[in-house]
Amino acid sequence: MNILEEIAEKTRQRIAESKEEKPLETVKREALALPSDTGFPFEKALSKKGISLICEVKKASPSKGVIARDFPYIDIAREYEQAGAGAISVLTEPYYFQGADEYLQEIAKEVSIPLLRKDFTVDEYMIYEAKILGASAVLLICSLLSGEALADYIKKAHALGMTALVEAHDETEIQMALQAGARVIGVNNRDLKTFTVDIKNSIRLRDLVPEGVLFVSESGIRTADDIRELAAHHVDAALIGETMMRAGNVKEVLAELLFAGKE
Numbered sequence: 001m002n003i004l005e006e007i008a009e010k011t012r013q014r015i016a017e018s019k020e021e022k023p024l025e026t027v028k029r030e031a032l033a034l035p036s037d038t039g040f041p042f043e044k045a046l047s048k049k050g051i052s053l054i055c056e057v058k059k060a061s062p063s064k065g066v067i068a069r070d071f072p073y074i075d076i077a078r079e080y081e082q083a084g085a086g087a088i089s090v091l092t093e094p095y096y097f098q099g100a101d102e103y104l105q106e107i108a109k110e111v112s113i114p115l116l117r118k119d120f121t122v123d124e125y126m127i128y129e130a131k132i133l134g135a136s137a138v139l140l141i142c143s144l145l146s147g148e149a150l151a152d153y154i155k156k157a158h159a160l161g162m163t164a165l166v167e168a169h170d171e172t173e174i175q176m177a178l179q180a181g182a183r184v185i186g187v188n189n190r191d192l193k194t195f196t197v198d199i200k201n202s203i204r205l206r207d208l209v210p211e212g213v214l215f216v217s218e219s220g221i222r223t224a225d226d227i228r229e230l231a232a233h234h235v236d237a238a239l240i241g242e243t244m245m246r247a248g249n250v251k252e253v254l255a256e257l258l259f260a261g262k263e
Contacts, residue, residue: 031128038161051261052086056241108134186216224260
């Protein structure tokens with residue numbers, strides 16, 4: 001069992017426990033009672049001229065361990081917004097990334113830019129949870145879902161007024177995402193089975209995604225040169241995690257990256 005499968009299995013156990021405390025029908029009812037005419041702000045943010053930056057609020061990861069021992073997550077989110085981030089990704093997976101649902105819920109009350117719930121969605125329950133927590137988008141990973149489940153989850157997210165960021169790693173998964181109706185496709189430059197990183201993975205797969213479908217490059221993006229290379233290949237957005245979490249001056253680093261994306 002590789003690390004991705006291990007995380008997915010632990011997530012299934014976690015959601016099974018959540019269902020014991022709060023049944024699916026209750027969570028579904030609460031989510032459906034919330035406004036669905038959102039205008040899909042996550043997609044709007046990614047559609048702006050130049051590369052939009054999705055900055056991540058992340059305490060730890062399996063590959064890097066603890067990234068931020070001091071973790072004032074609300075302050076971090078506010079700083080991202082003030083510095084010009086298009087959206088914020090919030091880790092809610094608790095065991096491998098030390099995330100929490102509460103981080104997303106509290107950040108949603110403090111910032112106005114759209115939020116992505118970054119978790120390993122293995123059950124429709126998590127889509128309804130994301131809506132209740134204040135997310136504008138959910139992450140759906142192709143390698144964790146069947147084509148049928150992926151299409152179903154995308155439809156459920158859209159019906160709630162949320163965007164599905166559909167993550168692919170190779171040509172087969174790009175086709176799977178397109179067939180399922182993805183409007184936003186993210187290519188992860190980190191192989192979650194081996195943790196090797198190559199941002200050229202996004203560039204190799206870019207031409208497989210047609211115009212009209214937003215394209216996001218995820219992981220391993222560190223420098224202005226990385227952003228320039230992605231911009232040259234018409235990438236719409238970049239999801240940046242560790243680089244931003246370790247940035248001494250978030251405003252300065254983000255300004256440099258945003259400028260590179262508009263050159």
